[in-house]
Amino acid sequence: MNNRPVRIGVLVSGSGSNLQAIMDGIADGRIPNARITVVVSSKADAFALERARNAGIDGIFVNPKEYTDDRAYTEKILTILESYAVDLICLAGFLRKIDRLMIERYRGRIMNIHPALLPRFGGKGMYGHFVHEAVIESGDRESGPTVHFVDEHYDHGPVILQKKIPVLDTDTPETLARRVLAEEHRIYVEAVKLFCEDRLALKDGTVKIR
Numbered sequence: 001m002n003n004r005p006v007r008i009g010v011l012v013s014g015s016g017s018n019l020q021a022i023m024d025g026i027a028d029g030r031i032p033n034a035r036i037t038v039v040v041s042s043k044a045d046a047f048a049l050e051r052a053r054n055a056g057i058d059g060i061f062v063n064p065k066e067y068t069d070d071r072a073y074t075e076k077i078l079t080i081l082e083s084y085a086v087d088l089i090c091l092a093g094f095l096r097k098i099d100r101l102m103i104e105r106y107r108g109r110i111m112n113i114h115p116a117l118l119p120r121f122g123g124k125g126m127y128g129h130f131v132h133e134a135v136i137e138s139g140d141r142e143s144g145p146t147v148h149f150v151d152e153h154y155d156h157g158p159v160i161l162q163k164k165i166p167v168l169d170t171d172t173p174e175t176l177a178r179r180v181l182a183e184e185h186r187i188y189v190e191a192v193k194l195f196c197e198d199r200l201a202l203k204d205g206t207v208k209i210r
């Protein structure tokens, strides 16, 4: 058996608390046999870059403004990920559209985390506080994060893990966001662990956990 560590590339744009959760999961052994080899950010001042560098991981800012379109931007990121021999790409608060080029090359090997129970409250414009505002507005009694494989459509690919939590009468978008985020950190670590243990199988567009 090939025991080479799974090499992970994480794409970020913001605070990077999910990146931190994955780094911690690797450091304390909950995620076995894995290594984050590179972190790529679409924002120069993303705190996630600092988290990466503090951990001795290469953190690279790729400025979207320097590329003519999503495809050219994606191509640049792919070149970086390939130069780090990445096996798994984790989107962790990455706020740019990914061209299908990346999906074709890494199908079944790109994960994303979304702060709602997909297919509810996903799609264009559904990010950050907009998601939690929409959940509270809807009157739904449950919310929670989703980790899924990325396909060609926004917030759409096969679900790997979800965690339901109650929406409280007293919740504001901020309080709900905080509780969902805490669960994000748990299920993202769990999903990456399952991947690294080779326990995720994609069959007919759904994920089976072996």
Ligand code: GRF
Pocket (backbone or CB within 6 Å): 013, 014, 015, 016, 017, 018, 019, 048, 092, 093, 094, 113, 114, 115, 128, 181, 184
């Ligand atoms: C999370 O809420 C995640 O669900 C969404 O973007 C946010 C990223 O937060 N995709 P962080 O940068 O990991 O702290």
